[in-house]
Each structure stands twice: as C-alpha cells, then as structure tokens.
Amino acid sequence: MATPSQSKYVTLVSNDGFEFVVLREAACVSGVIKRSLDPKSGFAESAAGRVTFDEINGIVLEKVAEYFNYNHKNRNREDVPDMEIPPELCLELLMAADFLDT
Amino acid sequence: MDEEPTLPSFSRSNPIARRLDELAGHPPRKRVRENSPPPFSSDPPLFSSDDDPSADNYTSKRQKRKYRGPWFHQQPASDSPSDSSEQNQQMKGKRTLARQFDSGVWLGSDGTEEDFAEGLEHHGVPSFINPRAPIALSYDHVRKMPTLQESSTAAEDKARQQIGECLDEGTEDIILSSFNLSSISNSTISPLASFTCQPKSSAGVTFESLIPDLRIFLHSNRLTSLPASLFSLERLTLLTLRDNQLDELPPSIGNLPNIKELNVSQNKLRYLPFEILQLVSSAGKLKNARLHPNPFLEPKDLHGQTEQDIQSDLEPVPSPVFGSSQHRQDIRPSTPIHDKDKGHHWSPYWHVAYKRRTQVRFRDITGALMKGPIFPSDSDQDKTRLTPSSNQDLGGNLVPLADENDCAEPPAPRGNQISRAPSLMEVALSACSKTPQLPYLAEYLDNDSPEHLHTLLEQACAKKDSGGSKCTICKRDFIIARTEWIEFWELAKIENRTASAASPLRQMGNERDLVESIVPLIRRGCSWLCVPERGRAPVLCQDQ
C-alpha cells in the first residue's frame, strides 16, 4: 500500500522515548495507526512515518511491535503459532490492544 | 536507543516465578478456602513496571485526580514531586475503607488487605491504575465474577458436605438435586476426581467393580453455569441437569468419555455446543439423552418456509468435518455419498446427520456483533447494531437458514487484511487468562477504563472456569469468538437396533419425535477465516 514517496517502514515511539521500526504494512493492522499514517488524513505522522504514543511505555510498545511482526509474518498461514506474553505485561497489553483497536 | 529497556527478569530462580509455578497447579479459589494467602500477598508481577527500577517515573504519582482516563496519562499531570508519606496516607485510608466491606472474597485471611497494600507500597503500581481500585472498584466487579463464587452459599456448603460423604462412603450416586444451588464451583466438584470405590467384603468381587461409575444428580436447582471440573470427571456415567437456569452448556461437555445418560431438559438452552457430537461419535458411550424441552432455536428458511416444511426439505448434504476426520452419515442409503461412509464414525446407538446451517455471524475483536443474522437470544444492543434492512428478527425461536450455496463473507477488516492470526486483544486476554490472578485483574483497571474491558475479563474468567473453548474449525484455543453459526443436526436414538439390522434406515418415530430430533448446535470460530466452506465440508487446517 506504500506509495513511492512513503518509506516501507514506520517508527513507533513510546512515551519514554523508545523507538521501534516496523513494516508500515504490518503496523497498519491497527486501525488507529493506519489512520494516522494515511496521507489523506493530514496528520504530521503521515509525512514523517513516525507515530508517538503518549499512552504506551517502551516495554509494552516493544511487545506491540513484536505482535505486528508476528501478525504480518503469519498473515497467510493456516496454522498460526502462539505468541508468548509474559504475565506481567498482559493487562497493559490488553489496554494497548484496546487503544490500538488491534 | 542507548539505554536498553530493563525488561523484568522472569527466570525460574525469581521468587515471583516460583510463586507462580506454585500457584499454577491450584485454582485461586481453593487457596482462599484453605485460608492461605491470596495471590496478592506475594506481589505477582502484573505490570511491566514491576521489578523495573527504571520505571519509577511511572509510579511517581498515584493520585487519580492527577490523571485523565485509565492509562492515557502515565506521566504526572504536574511536576510536583511524589510524596511518599502521601502515598502511605492513601494506603492507610484504603485499608481502613477495605475493612468496611465484607465481600467474602477476602475472608480467607485476616491479613489479606494489609498484605496487598504492603505489596503495592513495595512494588508500586503503574500510575494508570486506579490506586483505590482494590476497594473502590472491586466490589461490584468481584460480585459479578463467576470465579469468585468461593464465597460460597450455604447451599454449596451443603453440596460440598454431601460430596464429602459420598467420597468417604464410596457412594457412586452423588445426589445434589433440589439443593437450591445457584452456582457450583470447581473446587466443590474437583474432589470427585479422586473418587474410589470402597472394596466390597462379599466374595466374588471383580476388579471392574472398583472402577467407579459416578452418577451426579443436579436437577431442580438454579444453576446458570457449570464448572469445568464436572467435565473432567472421567468416570462420570450419568449427569442430570434437568430443571436449572442454564442458557448454554460449555464445549467441555464433549470431554466426558464415559457418559451414558445425559439430561439437560427444562433449561434455557437456545442451542447445544457443537462438541456434544463427541458423545455420539464412535468413541462416545452415550445411550440416552434428554434434550427437550428447551427453547431451542428453530430453522426458518429464507424463503418463508416453516420448520415443518424444512423437515421434508432438508436435503442431505456432506457433513461438516467433525473432529480430526470426516464423519458422514446419511438418512438415505441410496445416496451415493453414503457408500463412502461404510464404517461410519458415529455411535451405533445414534442416527447423526448434518442438515443445514444459518449464515455466519462475525464479531469484532471485542466480541461485538458486526454482521450476520439476528438470533432471538441476542441483546437489544446487538440487535440494533446489525443492519436492520438485511436482518430481521423473525420472532419466536426462529432463525433464518443460509442458502445452500452461502459463502461466508467477512465484513471489511479494520487493518489491511484478514488472517487467521489472533488479534492483539485475544493474545493479551489469553495471557491474562493464563495467570492465576485472572479473577482479580479487573480490579486493576481504572474506573474510567472502557466497560468492555471489564466485560472481556469477566468473560475470560467464566470461560476459564467452564473449561475453555477451541475453534470448531482450526482447533485453536480462543476466548473471544470471531465467528459463529448454528448448524441443525439430526440426532436421533436408534431404537430396536436388532429389528432393523437388515436395513440401515432407522425406524421413523412419530412426527413430534422427528422434529425434536433436529437440534441446533453452535459452532464458533477463532478468526474471520474460520468459517464453513461453501456447500462442502470445511477442511481442518491441521490436516493440511
């Protein structure tokens, strides 16, 4: 879906300054990210290919980025393996999932 | 990116990890009943900031009024430094308040509240968590949570006592009927797993008699849900649930390898779980089943036929795959398909045949209905959500049948495409479900957090209690169903088998029996791709 002017990758930034570079296509499974990266939306994010989350810390965002990769990698698989989540992250990840609509 | 984020270590030497290991084998309710400390007292690592010194900044402020929303503002709203004495003050206040409640949940240990509060002080809770949650938020939610039924009623105490006596005396008939039970917990039933027969003194006792045949009578109670432990009793041979308030049976009912008699009549069942077919498979032992009366969904063809018309109209079509191999059986031996089904996989006591299905209903990541036919059992919210033009409430128990060539078309995805991979929501909820602290997690949510997160955690709790669920297409465990549809199956007892041995045709009963032999089975899928295949048996992904 990337137009020639867009990078294949986008950068996700946590509220404590950690950055995660993921495939634009993979991150767009989140409706929220897809909308904010949409050139038509006029958000500053769409030009910079950079989305900052004031709501998500680095530890959780790292798992979110891992999920994007997991989801993208398995998008055409019939037998999708499980993704392991440390128990101490489960609730924050639930809230992140709700926020990201993913 | 110079500083690596300090991830919480979770090695086996970690005391928390060990504690979790300890807990893993025992359901939380049991600990509460046994007056041992609840999980809180050992500070389970529920948050990413736990054990993480670098995360201090998340916890510097705890006053709820400084933040808006559940977790959107983890940074302090102002720069005022955190005041530890102020925090302590809050903790004290919380403890005082906590004592005013008698939820029953904490009764097991007098020190519970203090332990928990101290745990909070030591570890710090991420600031998006409402610091007052354990009392301000929990009470309502705790009451709603089915897993916390260990604050058991007098009725359940009586049942527990009865079960204890049966265990002591080796009585195989567990009679809990008319006990006024509104709920029954896993811990009440699970002791029966160790049931052994008392050796009989009379001579000529065979080895077989020492293998118990458990019979559990739960009829004439007010049960609305059933514990998973009931369906893990391998030696259960009879189960009567007649005259209760059940609106659904858990899929784990298919796990009873030795059940011979099952009575679920006079409940509020709209459908049965698809997994119940396991009981009438060739491996199943079911001989008698009483399924009616129940307000079961009935088929109504899209072209305005009534269910009576459909009975004659239901053409045998290839059955959907059930289990890991294909099972087919057909009413008419003349149908060519039947020839392939020699040595069918169904029980010799039952005539089993797939008939028709409804259209597939699609749900979003939170479980809200997106597309599909309205069922009479739907909430008003779900009914209004579905487009009124194409879906009408047929009234009564009627649901429309899908066209035979119906192809399940998912709605437009939120992201780029549809895949079988679980949503992040499902991944996180499943991780929540695996922690022993699941029943308490909702208490950590802020008051302002979306209501559906509470609902989802409650659903996860209820699902865990009732034994979980697997996708009926790809067999993956799931918590939030993303697809569902009703299949109408003929399920008829074969009477006088010897008399009709020459003919594979079952003997036709009277008309009422025939109609009642059609039962609605619900199938649920874990992804929008887990749908029935058009006009043919869906293929299990495991087979590929």
Ligand SMILES: [Zn+2]
């Ligand atoms: Zn599936």
